[in-house]
Amino acid sequence: MPTLDEVARMAGVSRATASRAINGGSRVSAKAAEAVAEAVRTLGYTPNPAARSLVTRRTDSVAMVIPEADERVFADPFFARTLRIVTRALSARDLQVVLLIARPGDEEERLLRYLRGGHIDGAIVVSSHRSDLLADHVADLGLPAAFVGRPWTGAHRVSYADTDNFAGAREVTQVLIDRGCRRIGTITGPADMSAGADRVAGWRAALDAASLAADAVVEGDFTEDGGEAACEILLGRHPDIDGLMVASDLMAAGALRTLERAGRRVPDDVAVVGYDDLGIAERTTPPLTTVKNPIGDMAEEAARLLLAQLDGTTTIPRRVVFAPELVRRTSA
């Protein structure tokens, strides 16, 4: 590996000048700059990132933190999509994305050590569990960071991009009410996640406004199998259900399987709505009426929020909330 010294020697300049020429090039004569460029080319020189980072105190890499048990992480297209978009947005600025999947509790200490250790300049965190205190920890560290989805705890101390899950859930539940459903149940997301909690709240608000009973509730886990099982329980407890708002399309796909097995026609016997619209909703039979979760916007915005902090443009926490959008198909 060639070093800056060799480049400088070959170009006939000092190491200081060579360094200046390579970074930005202000205060360097055209002649010197050209000689350095030439030397870099012939030597195939690449600056040693460790040495550079040691003095600049920047690493030009950013962590993408996913505090989930990793079995769940990629079953949901949510994470993959977020990861892809964040990666693209950041690599446009020559930042590398370091992937950190940490089981909560278990590996939290190790995760924090990593975040604190100067490996990375900032972090994008996809986290909204009640139990994890990542937002507080990150705020304590003073680490530039942006959250995708409102963190359950410490939300006011960090920047985040979110969508209005409450409004989205209320709106899609209203679709059920408008088509005449009178006994409307829900399969929720995990109760310890902000998206889960907000969506039940939206469901409940719609029912309350229509003076309908809001007691047919079963908690799911955002997986397809979980939706299938939850729907069975729900059907057992409330056989008279004629409408079902499921907190994610993946769970809704599972619920549809249960309904079919139970001989309930969708939407005639039971109308079903989902949430997310990440592709799976159009492939179910029947295709799901759902709410578009603008995760593309959220992920991009989170990247922007992080970049603003890295640039030092701003240091006060900002929140950006995107509106969800109703998507009508045939399941309700």
Add this chain to the structure above:
Amino acid sequence: MPTLDEVARMAGVSRATASRAINGGSRVSAKAAEAVAEAVRTLGYTPNPAARSLVTRRTDSVAMVIPEADERVFADPFFARTLRIVTRALSARDLQVVLLIARPGDEEERLLRYLRGGHIDGAIVVSSHRSDLLADHVADLGLPAAFVGRPWTGAHRVSYADTDNFAGAREVTQVLIDRGCRRIGTITGPADMSAGADRVAGWRAALDAASLAADAVVEGDFTEDGGEAACEILLGRHPDIDGLMVASDLMAAGALRTLERAGRRVPDDVAVVGYDDLGIAERTTPPLTTVKNPIGDMAEEAARLLLAQLDGTTTIPRRVVFAPELVRRTSA
């Protein structure tokens, strides 16, 4: 940020002893080790990775390289699954995974600069396009690396884990032959990917052995919409088809949609088999007879192959090929 110097001073030892105590601890007295540990704890010391890396010439991080146009990357569950498994396997060894998604051609130069630049100790590459010369480049660099899936070019120069796509495709095509299909078409993967090419070859071999015509071929792109479109073309050209081997379940799901629209019953009019069995195959109607692509095994093995090189255990390229496994469902 506390430095090693401060730790050493607080522990009442030299910087050298403190360093030894922190790494491994051989040739350090119990008393000194304890004093250092105590100082580390109270100071909240974390070694500066840049400084350490500068002298050890290791970074303890590994690149996961995905040379695909990123729109395609996460539509297929293949990448997400691979990524998850590799990440888990490597983080068990305290290696961080840096995600590199590079559009081929376009950003190849930048990718190679990154790989060469000392940012990472090794790479896991998911690549098997004819056009990319990553295997050769990586071999030229002498960078420890392992490929998931046989690279199209330079395969003999690098370690890789693969599955026998030829055998798998032949076997699943035989299912069609055995059930009495006599006019068997295929929707292939991209012709410039080794998995795509191997699977058509397997299909062809099965038909040749049974003395059946092997001319009903349309190229697909491993996406659901692509499968749908390819199936339309195929049906137009060869309306007499009674069997269809599709090179991926995702494409097969699209093909099933086309068949349904065309009024062909599956499997009675046209029997269909897919490839991959990554979850989607059980959700189609009817569920797909397919071949299990052992990507979990492949990803884990690739991680192992890389670790072996990082440990210096071995330097000669090794290949590991996993057997595919037939999964019978109702589509054929």
Add this chain to the structure above:
DNA sequence: CGTGATTGTGGGAGCGCTTCCACCAGAATG
């Protein structure tokens, strides 16, 4: 009690880079 091994320790060099600072030529100003 001398010799040689063994264990623990600290001094110091040096990894490759950026950046501060002193310097110098030459242009612009009084």
Add this chain to the structure above:
DNA sequence: CATTCTGGTGGAAGCGCTCCCACAATCACG
């Protein structure tokens, strides 16, 4: 002609760490 600026340059310090090496202390053994 003396003076202030400039733009351009190189010397040298120092980022925080590991590890080589010299050295001291302890031990085993004849």
